[in-house]
Amino acid sequence: xxxxxxxxxxxxxxxxxxxxxxxxxxxxxxxxxxxxxxxxxxxxxxxxxxxxxxxxxxxxxxxxxxxxxxxxxxxxxxxxxxxxxxxxxxxxxxxxxxxxxxxxxxxxxxxxxxxxxxxxxxxxxxxxxxxxxxxxxxxxxxxxxxxxxxxxxxxxxxxxxxxxxxxxxxxxxxxxxxxxxxxxxxxxxxxxxxxxxxxxxxxxxxxxxxxxxxxxxxxxxxxxxxxxxxxxxxxxxxxxxxxxxxxxxxxxxxxxxxxxxxxxxxxxxxxxxxxxxxxxxxxxxxxxxxxxxxxxxxxxxxxxxxxxxxxxxxxxxxxxxxxxxxxxxxxxxxxxxxxxxxxxxxxxxxxxxxxx
Amino acid sequence: xxxxxxxxxxxxxxxxxxxxxxxxxxxxxxxxxxxxxxxxxxxxxxxxxxxxxxxxxxxxxxxxxxxxxxxxxxxxxxxxxxxxxxxxxxxxxxxxxxxxxxxxxxxxxxxxxxxxxxxxxxxxxxxxxxxxxxxxxxxxxxxxxxxxxxxxxxxxxxxxxxxxxxxxxxxxxxxxxxxxxxxxxxxxxxxxxxxxxxxxxxxxxxxxxxxxxxxxxxxxxxxxxxxxxxxxxxxxxxxxxxxxxxxxxxxxxxxxxxxxxxxxxxxxxxxxxxxxxxxxxxxxxxxxxxxxxxxxxxxxxxxxxxxxxxxxxxxxxxxxxxxxxxxxxxxxxxxxxxxxxxxxxxxxxxxxxxxx
Ligand SMILES: CC(C)[C@H](C(=O)O)[C@@H](O)C(=O)O
Ligand SMILES: CC(C)[C@H](C(=O)O)[C@@H](O)C(=O)O
Numbered sequence: 001x002x003x004x005x006x007x008x009x010x011x012x013x014x015x016x017x018x019x020x021x022x023x024x025x026x027x028x029x030x031x032x033x034x035x036x037x038x039x040x041x042x043x044x045x046x047x048x049x050x051x052x053x054x055x056x057x058x059x060x061x062x063x064x065x066x067x068x069x070x071x072x073x074x075x076x077x078x079x080x081x082x083x084x085x086x087x088x089x090x091x092x093x094x095x096x097x098x099x100x101x102x103x104x105x106x107x108x109x110x111x112x113x114x115x116x117x118x119x120x121x122x123x124x125x126x127x128x129x130x131x132x133x134x135x136x137x138x139x140x141x142x143x144x145x146x147x148x149x150x151x152x153x154x155x156x157x158x159x160x161x162x163x164x165x166x167x168x169x170x171x172x173x174x175x176x177x178x179x180x181x182x183x184x185x186x187x188x189x190x191x192x193x194x195x196x197x198x199x200x201x202x203x204x205x206x207x208x209x210x211x212x213x214x215x216x217x218x219x220x221x222x223x224x225x226x227x228x229x230x231x232x233x234x235x236x237x238x239x240x241x242x243x244x245x246x247x248x249x250x251x252x253x254x255x256x257x258x259x260x261x262x263x264x265x266x267x268x269x270x271x272x273x274x275x276x277x278x279x280x281x282x283x284x285x286x287x288x289x290x291x292x293x294x295x296x297x298x299x300x301x302x303x304x305x306x307x308x309x310x311x312x313x314x315x316x317x318x319x320x321x322x323x324x325x326x327x328x329x330x331x332x333x334x335x336x337x338x339x340x341x342x343x344x345x346x347x348x349x350x351x352x353x354x355x356x
Numbered sequence: 357x358x359x360x361x362x363x364x365x366x367x368x369x370x371x372x373x374x375x376x377x378x379x380x381x382x383x384x385x386x387x388x389x390x391x392x393x394x395x396x397x398x399x400x401x402x403x404x405x406x407x408x409x410x411x412x413x414x415x416x417x418x419x420x421x422x423x424x425x426x427x428x429x430x431x432x433x434x435x436x437x438x439x440x441x442x443x444x445x446x447x448x449x450x451x452x453x454x455x456x457x458x459x460x461x462x463x464x465x466x467x468x469x470x471x472x473x474x475x476x477x478x479x480x481x482x483x484x485x486x487x488x489x490x491x492x493x494x495x496x497x498x499x500x501x502x503x504x505x506x507x508x509x510x511x512x513x514x515x516x517x518x519x520x521x522x523x524x525x526x527x528x529x530x531x532x533x534x535x536x537x538x539x540x541x542x543x544x545x546x547x548x549x550x551x552x553x554x555x556x557x558x559x560x561x562x563x564x565x566x567x568x569x570x571x572x573x574x575x576x577x578x579x580x581x582x583x584x585x586x587x588x589x590x591x592x593x594x595x596x597x598x599x600x601x602x603x604x605x606x607x608x609x610x611x612x613x614x615x616x617x618x619x620x621x622x623x624x625x626x627x628x629x630x631x632x633x634x635x636x637x638x639x640x641x642x643x644x645x646x647x648x649x650x651x652x653x654x655x656x657x658x659x660x661x662x663x664x665x666x667x668x669x670x671x672x673x674x675x676x677x678x679x680x681x682x683x684x685x686x687x688x689x690x691x692x693x694x695x696x697x698x699x700x701x702x703x704x705x706x707x708x709x710x711x712x
Contacts (some may be wrong), residue, residue: 076550084556085549085550085551085552085553085556088550090550090551094551120477120478120481120587120588121476121477121478121587122476122477122478125476141497141518141552142551142552144515147552147553148553149553149556149557152521155521155522155523156521156522156557156560157519157520157521157522157557158518158519158520158521158552158553158554158555158556158557158558159500159517159518159519159553159554160517160518160519160552160553160554161515161516161517161518162497162514162515162516162517162518163513163514163515163516164513164514165508165511165512165513165514166511166512166513167511192601192604193441194432194441194444194446195441195446195450195498196441196497196498196503196514196516197441197503197504197505197514197515197516198514198515198516199514200440200441200505200514201505201512201513201514202514204512223604223605224604224605224607224608225608227583227605227606227608227609227612228608228609228611228612228617231476231477231587231609231612231613232476232612245548246605248548248579248580249579249580249583249602249605250583251580252580252581252583252584253583253584253587253609255584256583256584256587256588257587261584
C-alpha cells in the first residue's frame, strides 16, 4: 500500500470548500485503489496574513518541501485589497512558486461537449478545442529586479524588470516540447520579439531547442496576434509555451473560451516539486454558500495523481468519472442550464464519488 | 477653402494599396466639401530599410513634424524578419510614435450589424459591442532602459524595463476620462497591480484623476481578468485605458471579436501631433493582389477629419457612407459571405465614393 504525503493549502474565499470537496474524492480513490493519502494543512494568502501576519509563513514552505505534492485552493479577496503590492495575499502564491521552483505552469483548456453551449464562442469555432498553455512561472517581470515605486525630481516613477536567462527559458521550453511530443506534436511559442529583447532571446532558445524535437511542428506567434487567434481558431492549438506575464493573460483567455472556468485544473511543475490548483480565483462573492463548483479542484487532484504519483489509471478513472457525472446532467449553479440537475458543492462531490 | 497638409507613410505589404484607396476617398471629400488636402509621401519600415538603410529616415520625421496629420499604412514583413530587434521595420513605427509624442492610441472596436455573423462570438454575446481601447503608446516596456541581451557568467540574459512616470500615466488617463465623458461615461482601467509596482502606481494615478471626473463610472480590472471579460461580456465595456504592452494585447483581442479586423481604424494622439492607421498589419500574403480591404484605412481618414481637422460633418458623412456601402452588400474577400457582392480594393473604394 503506497503512501503519499500531500500539503494542503486551502487559502481564501471558496478555497477551503473546493479543497475539502476534492479531498473527499481523493480519499475515496485511496479506498478503491488501496493507496494511502496523508494530508496536512498549511496557511497561505489572506488567511495566513490574518493569523500569522504574512501571506507565506515559514512553516508552510517547510510543509510543502516535505510533501510529495501540494494542493492549493485559491488566494486573495477584497478584504486585503488595500495592502501594498508586497504584502498582499498573492505574494504567498508567488512565494511558494519560487520556493518550490515550480517553473512550468500547465493550464489545459478543453471544451467539454456537454458544456459547449456555455462557451461565448460559436459552437463551430470552439468545437474540438483541446490545448495546454505552458506558462513559465518563476521568472519574467513577476520577479525581476530592480522593482518599486521611486521618486525622481519630486515625481513618482514605477519600475519593474522583465528578465529571463537562457537556462530559465530552456527548461520550460523543453518541458513544453516534451508535452507536445506526447500530444498532437504541435507547439506554438508566443513572444513579442519584434519589440522586446527578452523575447528575441526567448525565440532564439526555442529555435535551438526545436532541433532536439524534429517531430514537433513549431510555430511562433506575437502575443497580440496570439490573443486574436485563441478567439478565432482555438481548436488549431495543441501546446502553447510563453513567459510568465504573457502566459497569465493568454491562459485566462484560453480558459474563458471553453465556457467552463469552474472546470479547469492546473499543475505547476518543477524538477522536484509540484503544486496543483484550480484555475478559478477565490470568488469571495459566493464563499461559504456551498455553491462553488468543485470540479476544477477535483480535476487538479487528477493531475496530481498523474504527474506526481504516477497513478495514471486512477487519474484516467477520475477524469472519466467527472465526464460521466456531467453527462448524467449534474450541474453547479455556474454551469446550470434548464433541463439539468442543479446541485451545490456537496451534491456535485457526492455525484462524482457515486460515479467512481 | 481650408488647406490641410498630410504626411503619407505607405509602409510595406498592403500599406501602399490601402493608403492609395483611402486617399482617393479623401480627395473626393475635398471636392465635395471644398477643402484642399495636400499630401506628401515619406518612407517608413521595411521599404525605408531597403531604400535608406534605416526604418525611420530623418526626412520622414521632418515631414511628419511639418504636417497637420500623418496617415500610415502598415509596416513589416517576412523579408525583414531575420534582422535584430533594433533594426527591424517595427522600429520605424516605435520611432515615429516617440518623435511625435503620440501618447494615446485610440482603438475603437465596434460591431457592424451587417457583419455580425463574421464574429467568432455568439451573436447574443457580441451584439451591441462598441468600445474604445485607449492604449498608452510612448512608454512602458516598449521604451524602458536598460534593455538588451547581455552575457552573465557565460550565459545570455534578456532584459527589458517596464517603466512609467506619474506624468506619463496621468496624461493618457486624463484623455481616457475625457473620451469616456463624451461617450457612455464608463471607464475600465486595466493593470496588474496585485503583482507589479508599475501597475500599483498606475492605479493610484487613475484614482487621483477620477476625482476630476465624478460623472464617469470607474472600474479596475486585472489584465488577466480583462482578457476574459472582453470575450465574455464585450458589450459592457465603454472605454478601456491601459499601458502600452497590455494595450497591445487587449486592443487586438477586442478587435478580433468584432469579426472585422479589416474594418478597424486607429488614431494615435499627442498634444500637438496625430497619426492615423488601420489596425490590421501589412498582410504580405495578399500584398499586390488588389484584394486588401481598404475600409480600415478609409475609416482612419474619417478619424483624421474628426480629431485633427475638426471636420465633424465630413467625418460623419464618411463613416455613414461606409456603413451604407456595407448595407448595399459590397464585400472584400476577407468579409465576403454568400449572397453579397464580392469586390477588390478598387471596387470597394469606388463603391464608397459612389455612396458619398
Ligand atoms: C493572483 C495572481 C498573482 C496570479 C498570477 O498572476 O500569477 C493569478 O492570476 C494566476 O494566474 O495564478
Ligand atoms: C508592430 C508592433 C511594433 C506594433 C506594437 O506592438 O505596437 C503593433 O503590434 C501595433 O499594435 O501597432
